[in-house]
Amino acid sequence: MPGRTPPRLSECRFLQPFSGKAISPPPVWLMRQAGRYLPEYREIREKAGGFLDLCYTPTLAAEVTLQPIRRFGFDAAILFSDILVVPHALGQKVEFKEGEGPVLEPIRQAADLSRLDQSRTTDKFAKVYETVARVRDGLPRGTALIGFCGAPWTVATYVVAGHGTTDQADARLWAYRDPEGFSRLIDILTTTSIEYLSGQILAGADVVQIFDTWAGALPTNELERWVITPTRKIVTELRSRHPEVPVIGFPKGIGVHVPHYVEETGVDGIGCDTTMPMPELRDRIAELGVVMQGNLDPLLLVAGGVELERRVCEIISEAGDAPFIFNLGHGIVPQTPPSHVARLVELVRQGSSG
Numbered sequence: 001m002p003g004r005t006p007p008r009l010s011e012c013r014f015l016q017p018f019s020g021k022a023i024s025p026p027p028v029w030l031m032r033q034a035g036r037y038l039p040e041y042r043e044i045r046e047k048a049g050g051f052l053d054l055c056y057t058p059t060l061a062a063e064v065t066l067q068p069i070r071r072f073g074f075d076a077a078i079l080f081s082d083i084l085v086v087p088h089a090l091g092q093k094v095e096f097k098e099g100e101g102p103v104l105e106p107i108r109q110a111a112d113l114s115r116l117d118q119s120r121t122t123d124k125f126a127k128v129y130e131t132v133a134r135v136r137d138g139l140p141r142g143t144a145l146i147g148f149c150g151a152p153w154t155v156a157t158y159v160v161a162g163h164g165t166t167d168q169a170d171a172r173l174w175a176y177r178d179p180e181g182f183s184r185l186i187d188i189l190t191t192t193s194i195e196y197l198s199g200q201i202l203a204g205a206d207v208v209q210i211f212d213t214w215a216g217a218l219p220t221n222e223l224e225r226w227v228i229t230p231t232r233k234i235v236t237e238l239r240s241r242h243p244e245v246p247v248i249g250f251p252k253g254i255g256v257h258v259p260h261y262v263e264e265t266g267v268d269g270i271g272c273d274t275t276m277p278m279p280e281l282r283d284r285i286a287e288l289g290v291v292m293q294g295n296l297d298p299l300l301l302v303a304g305g306v307e308l309e310r311r312v313c314e315i316i317s318e319a320g321d322a323p324f325i326f327n328l329g330h331g332i333v334p335q336t337p338p339s340h341v342a343r344l345v346e347l348v349r350q351g352s353s354g
């Protein structure tokens with residue numbers, strides 16, 4: 001595997017906000033920018049067989065990572081993989097069923113934790129690192145590469161329930177009934193995520209993002225233990241191993257706790273969901289030296305038209321002169337017309353030039 005290319009700050013627009021500089025127009029990428037809304041993705045997906053086969057086949061995974069870069073010219077690519085690669089690599093049975101989403105063999109109690117084995121991850125993670133290295137080689141100079149993992153709490157909600165849930169009740173119940181046992185699961189996911197992100201960085205990722213989609217399901221007093229503490233461990237360890245690589249946190253749904261999350265975890269960037277009031281958060285986040293990222297409603301990207309145009313301009317002006325990266329407030333949905341994505345990129349690039 002080729003060694004990590006050092007980030008080219010001066011050539012890479014995406015990295016500039018992380019040195020405290022607001023740039024105009026802001027860099028733009030979109031969560032789930034590779035995926036089912038693109039016909040060229042659906043074609044490769046069919047060829048690959050299962051979804052996990054696609055994640056573990058470096059030539060194909062690299063190709064779908066690069067597709068949205070070629071089509072739209074985003075400022076950053078995000079590695080094509082999934083947050084559930086981590087439990088799968090640890091030995092949990094994970095399948096992606098057509099039209100049903102992920103199905104895992106649930107781990108419901110501390111006694112089941114012996115099914116997770118940290119020494120087993122090497123081969124599967126090696127495939128992901130090879131994808132990262134291939135993407136790095138295939139990217140235009142100046143386009144950043146984002147590596148990622150799910151936050152321990154969000155991954156745990158799938159590990160415990162065995163599928164996606166609306167209320168994350170199974171993980172919350174385990175955490176209440178047996179906090180010691182549940183914290184062993186969180187610890188396994190935390191140490192594995194550190195190794196996994198560090199491996200992605202060594203293979204060529206310039207930035208990493210920690211997706212905590214279900215952070216907002218926890219009551220305030222539980223947030224500290226299951227979201228903030230494990231995230232801080234990941235950020236602290238990555239900072240000591242790779243001080244130059246920014247870490248973006250995306251704790252979806254935590255609302256007023258965002259400044260606390262930013263201060264306590266030490267992230268360099270904060271992904272804002274659609275409910276986060278960016279104008280109110282802006283100065284506080286900028287004072288902390290942290291980049292704000294967000295937060296267009298993915299459904300507005302489906303709708304398109306003048307409302308989309310209005311909101312894109314509004315978001316850019318809400319960011320003001322704070323270091324900012326344009327994104328959605330959550331992932332692209334499959335019914336999004338690719339032409340609306342092209343229009344969005346055009347709007348971001350024009351919107352702040354005049």
Ligand code: 1CP
Pocket residue numbers: 030031032033034035036045051078079080081082083084096101102148150163164165211213330331
């Ligand atoms: O059939 C298909 O092609 C599967 C659809 C799909 C895709 C395209 C899944 C299944 N995962 C992905 C890719 C993916 N997942 C990426 C790739 C990079 C990108 O372009 O952004 C990333 C970053 C993820 C992250 C992910 N997976 C999250 C966190 C972000 C978010 O969207 O909230 C979560 C929660 C998952 C789990 C997952 N994987 C897939 C589905 C349908 C789900 C959600 C399941 C549920 O809760 O019901």
